[in-house]
Amino acid sequence: MVTSPDAVDLAVIGAGTAGCALAASLRLGGWSGSLTLLEIGRGPGGRTATRRSRRDPGFALNHGAPLFNISGKPEPKLLTPLHKAGWISPFSGAICSLDGEGRLGGALSDPLSSGATWQGTPQMDHLCRGLLNLAQRNQPTPLRTNTLVRQLEPIGHGEGWILRGSDGQALLRCRWLVLSGTLLASPRCQSVFGWPEVPLQQAAARLGDPQLLQATATLGDITSTASSNLLLTLSEASAGAWRQQPWQLLQFSVAAQQRWGIRRVSQQAMASGRWGVVVESSPAFAAQHMQVFGSRSSAAQLLGAGPDPLAEAQVMQALDQAVQDALQINTAGAERQLMRWGAAFPQTPGLSTELSLCASSRIGFCGDAIAGLGFGRVEGALRSAEALADQIQELSPPSSH
Numbered sequence: 001m002v003t004s005p006d007a008v009d010l011a012v013i014g015a016g017t018a019g020c021a022l023a024a025s026l027r028l029g030g031w032s033g034s035l036t037l038l039e040i041g042r043g044p045g046g047r048t049a050t051r052r053s054r055r056d057p058g059f060a061l062n063h064g065a066p067l068f069n070i071s072g073k074p075e076p077k078l079l080t081p082l083h084k085a086g087w088i089s090p091f092s093g094a095i096c097s098l099d100g101e102g103r104l105g106g107a108l109s110d111p112l113s114s115g116a117t118w119q120g121t122p123q124m125d126h127l128c129r130g131l132l133n134l135a136q137r138n139q140p141t142p143l144r145t146n147t148l149v150r151q152l153e154p155i156g157h158g159e160g161w162i163l164r165g166s167d168g169q170a171l172l173r174c175r176w177l178v179l180s181g182t183l184l185a186s187p188r189c190q191s192v193f194g195w196p197e198v199p200l201q202q203a204a205a206r207l208g209d210p211q212l213l214q215a216t217a218t219l220g221d222i223t224s225t226a227s228s229n230l231l232l233t234l235s236e237a238s239a240g241a242w243r244q245q246p247w248q249l250l251q252f253s254v255a256a257q258q259r260w261g262i263r264r265v266s267q268q269a270m271a272s273g274r275w276g277v278v279v280e281s282s283p284a285f286a287a288q289h290m291q292v293f294g295s296r297s298s299a300a301q302l303l304g305a306g307p308d309p310l311a312e313a314q315v316m317q318a319l320d321q322a323v324q325d326a327l328q329i330n331t332a333g334a335e336r337q338l339m340r341w342g343a344a345f346p347q348t349p350g351l352s353t354e355l356s357l358c359a360s361s362r363i364g365f366c367g368d369a370i371a372g373l374g375f376g377r378v379e380g381a382l383r384s385a386e387a388l389a390d391q392i393q394e395l396s397p398p399s400s401h
């Protein structure tokens, strides 16, 4: 087993659901190698993160997924320990829908709400916090936050990896590597962030491993839809009309999405009576505003994609006006923030499970972009991580190091 602080048996890039679930699955399965997660964000969660504020401890708003659903059986193994320890609970809010005429109706059956619905408790980021907690049960599993992995450097031919940061400094050496997000494999790192190369493509070309080359090409071809989310924070006094709504999550029908450019709206209670409302744009709205980032997005800041305050204000104003028109509820007095998810939902077909572990190059992939049940959702992120953990257990028992 590798024990140096700068070298580990397994490095996992990304502490979203899949990265955290991989760590938890490995540890619960008895895998005792050294394992470090590296995450560009300020904390774990990825697209199930909760926005928090250092200056305002009571502020907590789920700015990505507001819930998750498990649509298939058997359910992911990690659900039971998470539920038992209180990190997740069945989604308790009412789900309603809005049609193109602005009429409220019952919940629509859509891929994000079929089956059993769950939420992180009390906030969505407790899903990943709980997974990380499970990952610490048998031995430490450190998470390095605010850490962008910018380059992937293979050691020899399948002997491991050196991970490098934004100025080329070595962050970590590892015997095995797992990518839980698609950024390092996707041409969007060139088009959006101006990187000259796609890091995984460069590494795969050096290694010449046909399986990795195929996986890299498939990952690079995966497209995603975006979501521009308007985050509204209301005081107790100004939240009255929102609180009276019969729904916690409101789905917009196709006609309503076309009319208002909104896909869903969720409501969340915060500490000291404050109230949070998250307006998720339609994919079409987000596509029209792809270059506009939220200025407080840590990923955007670390990746160097500068904010444009004027454009940001315009996008927020458009979504704010749309939600007022659609629901006939005033947003006066609300604090506004924008969160732009550039790759909110991957589009099929995704990466086949046969390519999710390239053993000769000692690299694996997990996340919601892996094909299979739950693709593009939290369920898929959990399932892909559990499946990859099983494969790693078989291939890399720590005792053989």
Ligand SMILES: Cc1cc2nc3c(=O)[nH]c(=O)nc-3n(C[C@H](O)[C@H](O)[C@H](O)COP(=O)(O)OP(=O)(O)OC[C@H]3O[C@@H](n4cnc5c(N)ncnc54)[C@H](O)[C@@H]3O)c2cc1C
Pocket: 013, 014, 015, 016, 017, 018, 019, 038, 039, 040, 041, 045, 046, 047, 048, 063, 064, 065, 066, 067, 068, 069, 112, 147, 148, 149, 150, 180, 181, 182, 183, 184, 227, 229, 280, 299, 341, 343, 344, 345, 366, 367, 368, 369, 376, 377, 378, 379, 381
């Ligand atoms: C607005 C929105 C609403 C959603 N609603 C739902 C819903 O209702 N139900 C549902 O099931 N799903 C929903 N989803 C989808 C769900 O959030 C994702 O399927 C799931 O969170 C994916 O988890 P993941 O671990 O695969 O990826 P991610 O959560 O994206 O995790 C990848 C992590 O890797 C990090 N990372 C990437 N590259 C690097 C790097 N180079 N260096 C360091 N760190 C890196 C990222 O910061 C991120 O934290 C929603 C998503 C969005 C955006």
